[in-house]
Amino acid sequence: MxxxxxxxxxxxxxxxxxxxSMQGYELNMFCMSLNKPQNxxxxxxxxxxxxxxxxxxxxxxxxxxxxxxxxxxxxxxxIYYTFKLAIFDRRNMQYVxxxxxxxxxxxxxxxxxxxxxxxxxxxxxxxxK
Amino acid sequence: MANLFAGVGTSHVPGIGAAVDHDKTQLPYWKPLFDGYxxxxxxxxxxxxxxxxIVYNDHASAFSLELIPTFAMGVAAEFQPADEGYxxxxxxxVEGHPELxxxxxxxxxMDEFDMTIANKMPVxxxxxxxxxxxxxxxxxxxxxxxxxxxxxxxxxxxxxxRCFALGKAIRAAVDSFDEDLKVAVxxxxxxxxxxxxxxxxxxxxxxxxxxxxxLTADKERLINIGHTEYxxxxxxxxxxxxxxxxxxxxxxxxxxxVYRHYHVPASNTAAGLIILENx
Numbered sequence: 001m002x003x004x005x006x007x008x009x010x011x012x013x014x015x016x017x018x019x020x021s022m023q024g025y026e027l028n029m030f031c032m033s034l035n036k037p038q039n040x041x042x043x044x045x046x047x048x049x050x051x052x053x054x055x056x057x058x059x060x061x062x063x064x065x066x067x068x069x070x071x072x073x074x075x076x077x078x079i080y081y082t083f084k085l086a087i088f089d090r091r092n093m094q095y096v097x098x099x100x101x102x103x104x105x106x107x108x109x110x111x112x113x114x115x116x117x118x119x120x121x122x123x124x125x126x127x128x129k
Numbered sequence: 130m131a132n133l134f135a136g137v138g139t140s141h142v143p144g145i146g147a148a149v150d151h152d153k154t155q156l157p158y159w160k161p162l163f164d165g166y167x168x169x170x171x172x173x174x175x176x177x178x179x180x181x182x183i184v185y186n187d188h189a190s191a192f193s194l195e196l197i198p199t200f201a202m203g204v205a206a207e208f209q210p211a212d213e214g215y216x217x218x219x220x221x222x223v224e225g226h227p228e229l230x231x232x233x234x235x236x237x238x239m240d241e242f243d244m245t246i247a248n249k250m251p252v253x254x255x256x257x258x259x260x261x262x263x264x265x266x267x268x269x270x271x272x273x274x275x276x277x278x279x280x281x282x283x284x285x286x287x288x289x290x291r292c293f294a295l296g297k298a299i300r301a302a303v304d305s306f307d308e309d310l311k312v313a314v315x316x317x318x319x320x321x322x323x324x325x326x327x328x329x330x331x332x333x334x335x336x337x338x339x340x341x342x343x344l345t346a347d348k349e350r351l352i353n354i355g356h357t358e359y360x361x362x363x364x365x366x367x368x369x370x371x372x373x374x375x376x377x378x379x380x381x382x383x384x385x386x387v388y389r390h391y392h393v394p395a396s397n398t399a400a401g402l403i404i405l406e407n408x
Contacts, residue, residue, distance in 0.1 A: 005357075006357040007356070010328070010357075010360055011328055012326040012329075013323065013326050013328050013360065015284055015365065016282060016283055016284055017284040017285075021194060025194055029193065029195070031189075032189050032194075035190065035211075036212070037216070040214070070327070073325055073326055079324045079366075080188045080189050081193075081194075084189065084214045087213070087214035092396075093144070093324060093396050093397050094396070094397065096329075097324070097329035100326055100327060100329050101326075101327045102327070108329075108330060111330055112330055112332075112397055113158075113394060115332060115334070115393055115394075116330050116331060116332025116393055116399065117331045119335070119336075119362075122328055122331055123361055124361075
Protein backbone atom coordinates (compact mmCIF):
# COMPACT_ATOMS: atom_id res chain seq x y z
CA MET A 1 0.00 0.00 0.00
CA UNK A 2 1.18 3.49 -0.86
CA UNK A 3 2.71 5.17 2.18
CA UNK A 4 3.63 8.60 0.89
CA UNK A 5 0.51 10.57 0.22
CA UNK A 6 -0.25 14.14 -0.86
CA UNK A 7 -1.45 14.93 2.65
CA UNK A 8 1.61 13.46 4.39
CA UNK A 9 3.16 16.94 4.67
CA UNK A 10 0.28 18.50 6.62
CA UNK A 11 1.74 19.13 10.08
CA UNK A 12 0.36 17.48 13.23
CA UNK A 13 -2.39 15.56 11.41
CA UNK A 14 -3.22 11.83 11.54
CA UNK A 15 -5.42 10.86 8.63
CA UNK A 16 -7.68 7.83 9.06
CA UNK A 17 -6.63 6.35 5.74
CA UNK A 18 -6.48 2.62 4.94
CA UNK A 19 -3.09 2.15 6.63
CA UNK A 20 -4.16 3.99 9.77
CA SER A 21 -7.50 2.20 9.85
CA MET A 22 -5.83 -1.24 9.74
CA GLN A 23 -3.42 -0.24 12.50
CA GLY A 24 -6.11 1.18 14.76
CA TYR A 25 -9.15 -1.00 14.19
CA GLU A 26 -9.11 -2.83 17.54
CA LEU A 27 -8.15 0.31 19.45
CA ASN A 28 -10.97 2.29 17.88
CA MET A 29 -13.46 -0.49 18.49
CA PHE A 30 -12.47 -0.57 22.17
CA CYS A 31 -13.29 3.16 22.29
CA MET A 32 -16.55 2.50 20.46
CA SER A 33 -17.54 -0.02 23.13
CA LEU A 34 -17.77 2.85 25.65
CA ASN A 35 -20.98 4.01 23.92
CA LYS A 36 -22.78 1.38 26.00
CA PRO A 37 -23.49 2.32 29.64
CA GLN A 38 -22.94 -1.26 30.88
CA ASN A 39 -19.48 -1.27 29.25
CA UNK A 40 -18.63 2.08 30.80
CA UNK A 41 -19.48 0.56 34.19
CA UNK A 42 -17.26 -2.46 33.55
CA UNK A 43 -14.37 -0.30 32.36
CA UNK A 44 -14.73 1.95 35.42
CA UNK A 45 -14.55 -1.07 37.71
CA UNK A 46 -11.24 -2.40 36.34
CA UNK A 47 -9.74 -0.75 33.28
CA UNK A 48 -6.95 -3.28 32.75
CA UNK A 49 -9.25 -6.28 33.02
CA UNK A 50 -11.71 -4.69 30.61
CA UNK A 51 -8.94 -4.15 28.08
CA UNK A 52 -8.10 -7.87 28.18
CA UNK A 53 -11.14 -8.42 25.96
CA UNK A 54 -9.61 -6.35 23.18
CA UNK A 55 -6.57 -7.53 21.18
CA UNK A 56 -4.61 -4.30 21.51
CA UNK A 57 -0.86 -4.01 21.09
CA UNK A 58 1.19 -3.40 24.23
CA UNK A 59 1.72 0.19 23.15
CA UNK A 60 -1.97 0.81 22.48
CA UNK A 61 -2.90 -0.67 25.85
CA UNK A 62 -0.39 1.55 27.61
CA UNK A 63 -1.60 4.64 25.74
CA UNK A 64 -5.19 3.92 26.81
CA UNK A 65 -4.30 3.37 30.46
CA UNK A 66 -2.04 6.44 30.63
CA UNK A 67 -4.43 8.62 28.59
CA UNK A 68 -1.70 9.48 26.11
CA UNK A 69 -4.03 11.40 23.81
CA UNK A 70 -1.46 12.08 21.09
CA UNK A 71 0.00 8.58 21.35
CA UNK A 72 -3.45 7.08 20.78
CA UNK A 73 -3.60 8.85 17.40
CA UNK A 74 -0.07 7.80 16.52
CA UNK A 75 -1.03 4.18 17.24
CA UNK A 76 -3.99 4.15 14.87
CA UNK A 77 -6.65 5.90 16.88
CA UNK A 78 -9.08 8.36 15.37
CA ILE A 79 -10.22 11.36 17.37
CA TYR A 80 -13.95 10.57 17.09
CA TYR A 81 -13.21 7.24 18.73
CA THR A 82 -10.52 8.29 21.21
CA PHE A 83 -12.75 11.15 22.32
CA LYS A 84 -15.14 8.56 23.70
CA LEU A 85 -12.45 7.80 26.27
CA ALA A 86 -12.29 11.53 27.03
CA ILE A 87 -16.08 11.61 27.47
CA PHE A 88 -15.68 8.69 29.88
CA ASP A 89 -13.15 10.80 31.82
CA ARG A 90 -15.53 13.80 31.64
CA ARG A 91 -12.90 15.74 29.74
CA ASN A 92 -13.83 18.24 27.04
CA MET A 93 -12.41 18.86 23.59
CA GLN A 94 -10.35 21.82 24.80
CA TYR A 95 -8.60 19.64 27.36
CA VAL A 96 -7.83 16.96 24.78
CA UNK A 97 -6.85 19.55 22.16
CA UNK A 98 -4.44 21.05 24.67
CA UNK A 99 -3.05 17.66 25.68
CA UNK A 100 -2.35 16.77 22.04
CA UNK A 101 -0.68 20.09 21.29
CA UNK A 102 1.23 20.51 24.54
CA UNK A 103 -0.71 23.30 26.27
CA UNK A 104 -3.19 23.50 29.13
CA UNK A 105 -6.96 23.42 28.68
CA UNK A 106 -7.14 27.14 29.51
CA UNK A 107 -4.41 28.07 27.03
CA UNK A 108 -6.13 26.04 24.34
CA UNK A 109 -9.51 27.64 25.11
CA UNK A 110 -7.92 31.09 24.96
CA UNK A 111 -6.34 30.28 21.59
CA UNK A 112 -9.75 29.30 20.21
CA UNK A 113 -11.41 32.45 21.55
CA UNK A 114 -8.64 34.46 19.88
CA UNK A 115 -9.59 32.92 16.52
CA UNK A 116 -8.05 29.46 16.62
CA UNK A 117 -4.66 28.10 15.58
CA UNK A 118 -3.43 30.39 12.77
CA UNK A 119 -3.10 29.36 9.15
CA UNK A 120 0.37 30.80 8.84
CA UNK A 121 3.05 28.24 9.64
CA UNK A 122 0.53 25.39 9.82
CA UNK A 123 -0.14 24.34 6.23
CA UNK A 124 3.07 22.44 5.40
CA UNK A 125 5.53 20.54 7.58
CA UNK A 126 8.28 22.49 5.80
CA UNK A 127 7.09 25.76 7.37
CA UNK A 128 6.91 24.46 10.95
CA LYS A 129 9.04 26.39 13.39
CA MET B 130 -46.01 17.61 -6.22
CA ALA B 131 -43.25 17.91 -3.65
CA ASN B 132 -41.37 21.18 -3.86
CA LEU B 133 -37.74 21.44 -2.84
CA PHE B 134 -37.59 25.14 -2.01
CA ALA B 135 -34.47 25.84 0.06
CA GLY B 136 -31.17 24.68 1.45
CA VAL B 137 -29.40 25.37 4.71
CA GLY B 138 -25.73 24.84 5.46
CA THR B 139 -24.78 24.68 9.12
CA SER B 140 -22.12 23.38 11.48
CA HIS B 141 -23.19 20.63 13.87
CA VAL B 142 -20.71 21.03 16.75
CA PRO B 143 -21.79 18.92 19.78
CA GLY B 144 -20.98 21.81 22.14
CA ILE B 145 -23.73 23.86 20.49
CA GLY B 146 -26.24 21.15 21.41
CA ALA B 147 -24.86 20.97 24.94
CA ALA B 148 -25.20 24.76 25.30
CA VAL B 149 -28.90 24.47 24.33
CA ASP B 150 -29.50 21.44 26.57
CA HIS B 151 -27.83 23.00 29.60
CA ASP B 152 -29.24 26.49 29.21
CA LYS B 153 -25.93 28.18 28.41
CA THR B 154 -26.87 30.00 25.21
CA GLN B 155 -26.89 33.42 26.91
CA LEU B 156 -23.46 33.05 28.53
CA PRO B 157 -20.87 35.46 27.07
CA TYR B 158 -19.05 32.58 25.34
CA TRP B 159 -22.13 31.36 23.44
CA LYS B 160 -24.30 34.48 23.08
CA PRO B 161 -22.74 35.87 19.89
CA LEU B 162 -23.22 32.52 18.16
CA PHE B 163 -26.83 32.10 19.26
CA ASP B 164 -27.71 35.73 18.50
CA GLY B 165 -26.80 34.94 14.91
CA TYR B 166 -29.07 31.90 14.92
CA UNK B 167 -32.11 34.07 15.74
CA UNK B 168 -32.93 35.09 12.13
CA UNK B 169 -32.45 31.47 10.97
CA UNK B 170 -35.00 30.27 13.55
CA UNK B 171 -37.41 33.00 12.41
CA UNK B 172 -36.94 31.83 8.82
CA UNK B 173 -37.66 28.25 9.88
CA UNK B 174 -40.85 29.30 11.70
CA UNK B 175 -42.00 31.38 8.75
CA UNK B 176 -41.27 28.80 6.06
CA UNK B 177 -42.42 25.67 7.92
CA UNK B 178 -40.98 22.93 5.73
CA UNK B 179 -42.92 19.66 5.94
CA UNK B 180 -39.84 17.55 5.46
CA UNK B 181 -36.13 18.27 5.85
CA UNK B 182 -33.50 16.00 4.37
CA ILE B 183 -30.59 16.36 6.79
CA VAL B 184 -27.22 15.46 5.33
CA TYR B 185 -24.90 14.74 8.23
CA ASN B 186 -22.25 12.33 9.36
CA ASP B 187 -22.45 9.71 12.04
CA HIS B 188 -19.64 10.01 14.61
CA ALA B 189 -19.15 6.40 15.66
CA SER B 190 -22.72 6.11 16.95
CA ALA B 191 -24.96 4.15 14.55
CA PHE B 192 -21.99 3.06 12.47
CA SER B 193 -18.37 2.38 13.30
CA LEU B 194 -15.33 0.98 11.52
CA GLU B 195 -17.26 -2.31 11.52
CA LEU B 196 -19.39 -1.05 8.65
CA ILE B 197 -18.72 2.13 6.70
CA PRO B 198 -21.48 3.08 4.26
CA THR B 199 -20.53 6.04 2.09
CA PHE B 200 -24.16 7.20 1.72
CA ALA B 201 -26.90 5.80 3.99
CA MET B 202 -30.49 7.05 3.93
CA GLY B 203 -32.90 6.49 6.82
CA VAL B 204 -36.32 5.24 5.75
CA ALA B 205 -37.76 4.55 9.22
CA ALA B 206 -40.78 6.21 10.83
CA GLU B 207 -38.63 7.40 13.70
CA PHE B 208 -35.01 7.75 14.75
CA GLN B 209 -33.87 7.71 18.37
CA PRO B 210 -31.19 10.10 19.67
CA ALA B 211 -27.96 8.09 20.09
CA ASP B 212 -25.93 7.57 23.27
CA GLU B 213 -22.55 9.08 22.43
CA GLY B 214 -21.10 8.34 25.85
CA TYR B 215 -23.05 10.87 27.94
CA UNK B 216 -26.40 9.11 27.62
CA UNK B 217 -28.70 10.19 24.76
CA UNK B 218 -29.44 13.92 24.32
CA UNK B 219 -32.79 14.80 25.89
CA UNK B 220 -34.32 16.00 22.64
CA UNK B 221 -37.48 14.88 20.84
CA UNK B 222 -37.46 11.67 18.85
CA VAL B 223 -36.85 12.43 15.18
CA GLU B 224 -39.83 11.54 13.01
CA GLY B 225 -39.07 10.25 9.54
CA HIS B 226 -41.04 10.26 6.32
CA PRO B 227 -40.84 6.64 5.11
CA GLU B 228 -42.82 7.14 1.87
CA LEU B 229 -40.69 10.00 0.61
CA UNK B 230 -37.47 8.40 1.88
CA UNK B 231 -38.20 5.14 0.06
CA UNK B 232 -39.17 7.03 -3.05
CA UNK B 233 -35.85 8.91 -2.95
CA UNK B 234 -33.86 5.70 -2.36
CA UNK B 235 -35.59 3.97 -5.24
CA UNK B 236 -35.09 6.92 -7.55
CA UNK B 237 -31.41 7.30 -6.55
CA UNK B 238 -30.57 3.65 -7.08
CA MET B 239 -32.29 3.64 -10.48
CA ASP B 240 -30.20 6.73 -11.14
CA GLU B 241 -27.04 4.66 -10.31
CA PHE B 242 -26.39 6.04 -6.81
CA ASP B 243 -26.11 2.79 -4.86
CA MET B 244 -27.48 3.86 -1.51
CA THR B 245 -27.37 1.99 1.76
CA ILE B 246 -30.91 1.86 3.13
CA ALA B 247 -31.31 2.10 6.90
CA ASN B 248 -34.44 1.02 8.77
CA LYS B 249 -32.81 1.40 12.16
CA MET B 250 -30.34 4.18 12.73
CA PRO B 251 -29.91 6.09 15.99
CA VAL B 252 -29.01 9.69 15.16
CA UNK B 253 -26.22 11.56 16.92
CA UNK B 254 -25.29 15.22 17.33
CA UNK B 255 -24.54 15.47 13.62
CA UNK B 256 -28.28 15.43 12.99
CA UNK B 257 -29.84 16.66 16.23
CA UNK B 258 -27.63 19.74 16.71
CA UNK B 259 -28.75 21.30 13.41
CA UNK B 260 -32.36 20.76 14.55
CA UNK B 261 -31.55 22.54 17.84
CA UNK B 262 -29.88 25.37 15.93
CA UNK B 263 -32.84 25.88 13.61
CA UNK B 264 -35.73 25.02 15.96
CA UNK B 265 -34.60 25.67 19.56
CA UNK B 266 -36.24 23.41 22.16
CA UNK B 267 -39.74 22.46 20.98
CA UNK B 268 -41.80 19.61 22.50
CA UNK B 269 -41.62 17.89 19.12
CA UNK B 270 -39.53 18.77 16.06
CA UNK B 271 -41.68 20.88 13.71
CA UNK B 272 -40.85 18.85 10.58
CA UNK B 273 -40.37 15.30 9.41
CA UNK B 274 -36.72 14.40 8.82
CA UNK B 275 -35.01 12.13 6.32
CA UNK B 276 -31.48 11.42 7.57
CA UNK B 277 -28.75 11.04 4.97
CA UNK B 278 -25.55 9.87 6.65
CA UNK B 279 -22.31 10.41 4.72
CA UNK B 280 -18.98 8.85 5.62
CA UNK B 281 -16.54 11.71 6.14
CA UNK B 282 -14.41 10.06 8.84
CA UNK B 283 -12.74 7.15 7.05
CA UNK B 284 -10.58 8.31 4.12
CA UNK B 285 -11.43 8.41 1.28
CA UNK B 286 -14.62 10.34 1.76
CA UNK B 287 -16.83 10.78 -1.31
CA UNK B 288 -15.56 13.49 -3.61
CA UNK B 289 -17.22 16.89 -3.75
CA UNK B 290 -18.24 16.35 -7.35
CA ARG B 291 -20.00 13.11 -6.41
CA CYS B 292 -21.77 14.79 -3.53
CA PHE B 293 -22.97 17.58 -5.81
CA ALA B 294 -24.24 15.03 -8.36
CA LEU B 295 -26.04 13.15 -5.57
CA GLY B 296 -27.73 16.40 -4.60
CA LYS B 297 -28.97 16.81 -8.17
CA ALA B 298 -30.34 13.27 -8.16
CA ILE B 299 -32.10 13.91 -4.82
CA ARG B 300 -33.71 16.96 -6.39
CA ALA B 301 -35.00 14.92 -9.32
CA ALA B 302 -36.39 12.36 -6.86
CA VAL B 303 -38.19 14.97 -4.74
CA ASP B 304 -39.58 16.68 -7.86
CA SER B 305 -41.19 13.42 -8.92
CA PHE B 306 -42.90 12.68 -5.58
CA ASP B 307 -46.63 12.92 -6.00
CA GLU B 308 -47.69 14.68 -2.82
CA ASP B 309 -47.76 18.37 -1.95
CA LEU B 310 -44.86 18.70 0.44
CA LYS B 311 -42.53 21.57 1.16
CA VAL B 312 -39.04 20.07 1.33
CA ALA B 313 -35.70 21.56 2.39
CA VAL B 314 -32.21 20.06 2.36
CA UNK B 315 -29.70 20.85 5.07
CA UNK B 316 -26.01 20.20 4.55
CA UNK B 317 -24.23 20.05 7.88
CA UNK B 318 -20.74 19.91 9.37
CA UNK B 319 -17.71 22.16 9.11
CA UNK B 320 -16.68 24.79 8.75
CA UNK B 321 -12.90 24.80 9.15
CA UNK B 322 -11.80 22.82 12.18
CA UNK B 323 -9.29 20.26 13.29
CA UNK B 324 -9.98 18.25 16.43
CA UNK B 325 -6.89 16.05 16.38
CA UNK B 326 -3.13 16.06 16.65
CA UNK B 327 -0.60 18.81 17.31
CA UNK B 328 -2.49 21.01 14.83
CA UNK B 329 -5.75 20.78 16.85
CA UNK B 330 -7.62 24.07 16.89
CA UNK B 331 -6.70 24.99 13.32
CA UNK B 332 -9.19 27.49 11.86
CA UNK B 333 -9.08 29.18 8.45
CA UNK B 334 -11.50 32.09 8.25
CA UNK B 335 -10.48 33.20 4.71
CA UNK B 336 -11.17 29.66 3.45
CA UNK B 337 -14.58 29.62 5.14
CA UNK B 338 -15.55 33.06 3.85
CA UNK B 339 -14.60 32.07 0.30
CA UNK B 340 -16.58 28.84 0.70
CA UNK B 341 -19.70 30.73 1.83
CA UNK B 342 -19.29 33.21 -1.04
CA UNK B 343 -18.80 30.55 -3.67
CA LEU B 344 -21.95 28.64 -2.73
CA THR B 345 -23.55 31.24 -4.98
CA ALA B 346 -20.59 32.82 -6.81
CA ASP B 347 -18.48 29.87 -7.99
CA LYS B 348 -19.94 26.41 -7.43
CA GLU B 349 -17.51 24.91 -9.90
CA ARG B 350 -14.57 25.81 -7.65
CA LEU B 351 -16.20 24.28 -4.58
CA ILE B 352 -17.13 21.06 -6.36
CA ASN B 353 -13.51 20.56 -7.36
CA ILE B 354 -11.88 21.01 -3.95
CA GLY B 355 -10.03 17.74 -3.30
CA HIS B 356 -9.38 15.77 -0.13
CA THR B 357 -5.91 17.13 0.51
CA GLU B 358 -6.98 20.72 -0.01
CA TYR B 359 -9.81 20.30 2.50
CA UNK B 360 -7.52 18.71 5.08
CA UNK B 361 -4.74 21.22 4.61
CA UNK B 362 -6.84 24.39 4.27
CA UNK B 363 -9.95 23.59 6.32
CA UNK B 364 -8.44 21.22 8.90
CA UNK B 365 -8.66 17.44 8.99
CA UNK B 366 -12.32 17.58 10.01
CA UNK B 367 -13.12 20.40 7.56
CA UNK B 368 -13.77 17.83 4.82
CA UNK B 369 -17.26 17.60 6.33
CA UNK B 370 -18.03 20.52 4.04
CA UNK B 371 -18.60 18.09 1.15
CA UNK B 372 -21.97 17.49 2.80
CA UNK B 373 -22.92 21.10 2.05
CA UNK B 374 -22.38 20.27 -1.64
CA UNK B 375 -25.18 17.67 -1.56
CA UNK B 376 -27.48 20.46 -0.37
CA UNK B 377 -26.12 22.76 -3.06
CA UNK B 378 -26.65 20.19 -5.81
CA UNK B 379 -30.31 19.88 -4.84
CA UNK B 380 -31.00 23.60 -5.37
CA UNK B 381 -31.68 25.64 -8.50
CA UNK B 382 -28.60 26.87 -10.32
CA UNK B 383 -29.44 30.45 -9.39
CA UNK B 384 -30.50 29.87 -5.76
CA UNK B 385 -30.07 33.05 -3.73
CA UNK B 386 -28.40 33.57 -0.39
CA VAL B 387 -30.92 34.97 2.08
CA TYR B 388 -28.95 34.75 5.33
CA ARG B 389 -25.52 33.91 6.68
CA HIS B 390 -23.81 33.83 10.05
CA TYR B 391 -20.22 32.99 10.97
CA HIS B 392 -18.57 32.83 14.36
CA VAL B 393 -15.32 31.55 15.88
CA PRO B 394 -15.22 29.60 18.11
CA ALA B 395 -17.90 27.06 18.83
CA SER B 396 -15.84 24.68 20.94
CA ASN B 397 -12.87 23.92 18.61
CA THR B 398 -14.67 24.85 15.41
CA ALA B 399 -15.47 27.77 13.13
CA ALA B 400 -19.28 27.75 13.03
CA GLY B 401 -21.03 28.83 9.87
CA LEU B 402 -24.64 28.96 8.74
CA ILE B 403 -26.15 29.92 5.41
CA ILE B 404 -29.68 29.84 3.99
CA LEU B 405 -30.19 29.54 0.24
CA GLU B 406 -33.56 29.76 -1.51
CA ASN B 407 -34.72 28.84 -4.95
CA UNK B 408 -36.35 31.77 -6.71
